Amino acid sequence: xxxxxxxxxxxxxxxxxxxxxxxNYSYGATPYLFWYVQxxxxxxxxxxxxxSGDTLVQGIKGFEAEFKRSQSSFNLRKPxxxxxDAAEYFCAVGAHLGDGNEKLTFGTGTRLTxxx
Amino acid sequence: xxxxxxxxxxxxxxxxxxxxLRCSPMKGHSHVYWYRQLPEExxxxxxxxxxxxxxxxxxxxxxxxxxxxxxxxxxxxxxQQVVRGDSAAYxxxxxxxxxxxxxxxxxxxTRLTVL
Numbered sequence: 001x002x003x004x005x006x007x008x009x010x011x012x013x014x015x016x017x018x019x020x021x022x023x024n025y026s027y028g029a030t031p032y033l034f035w036y037v038q039x040x041x042x043x044x045x046x047x048x049x050x051x052s053g054d055t056l057v058q059g060i061k062g063f064e065a066e067f068k069r070s071q072s073s074f075n076l077r078k079p080x081x082x083x084x085d086a087a088e089y090f091c092a093v094g095a096h097l098g099d100g101n102e103k104l105t106f107g108t109g110t111r112l113t114x115x116x
Numbered sequence: 117x118x119x120x121x122x123x124x125x126x127x128x129x130x131x132x133x134x135x136x137l138r139c140s141p142m143k144g145h146s147h148v149y150w151y152r153q154l155p156e157e158x159x160x161x162x163x164x165x166x167x168x169x170x171x172x173x174x175x176x177x178x179x180x181x182x183x184x185x186x187x188x189x190x191x192x193x194x195x196q197q198v199v200r201g202d203s204a205a206y207x208x209x210x211x212x213x214x215x216x217x218x219x220x221x222x223x224x225x226t227r228l229t230v231l
Binding site: 004006036041042043044045046049090092097099101103104105106107108109 | 119120147149151153156157158159160161164171172174175207209211219220221222223224225
């Protein structure tokens with residue numbers, strides 16, 4: 001069965017500093033990987049996804065993630081964080097459903113706090 | 117275009133009561149997914165439905181839980197005879213009826229508390 005590990009429960013970063021959120025996955029086949037962000041009281045919003053091809057994926061809001069098969073990792077990065085980036089971030093791996101869509105397995109999330 | 121709607125946002129039930137959680141997908145979406153987030157855990161897949169069909173329910177508990185997505189109206193996740201362990205956040209997501217690898221759009225969730 002697939003699983004996702006986000007080893008950092010809570011990270012605090014200064015505004016303007018760089019950010020890296022870690023994600024490790026376990027999946028028997030080629031994984032479909034996702035990063036979602038959740039602001040308080042809101043639903044999850046997709047930041048980016050990896051299905052195949054270039055292992056460096058660009059997303060919305062200036063985020064990017066790199067798929068490293070040898071390390072089973074899909075870490076999320078941003079060169080310079082903004083106060084509005086404070087939120088909960090979830091990494092997910094997709095397992096294929098019969099019709100080509102995926103059921104997602106999420107990590108426990110990393111809460112990001114931004115300090116001035 | 118309104119996003120995925122879930123209601124109620126918060127639901128309190130006593131042990132043994134029934135809980136009904138509703139999910140209205142985005143306009144034009146015909147696929148609905150339900151996920152559950154237990155305290156201190158990540159979201160876990162429960163069930164995947166299309167209109168009037170359950171496609172995959174591999175994540176649903178064997179007893180007391182059921183889901184439907186009728187031809188008209190919202191998708192319903194029903195929990196009978198709730199127990200304290202059912203306390204969690206329940207998220208619904210929807211995706212369009214196009215080909216493969218569709219993005220899932222999530223609702224804000226329903227927080228269920230069982231007293």
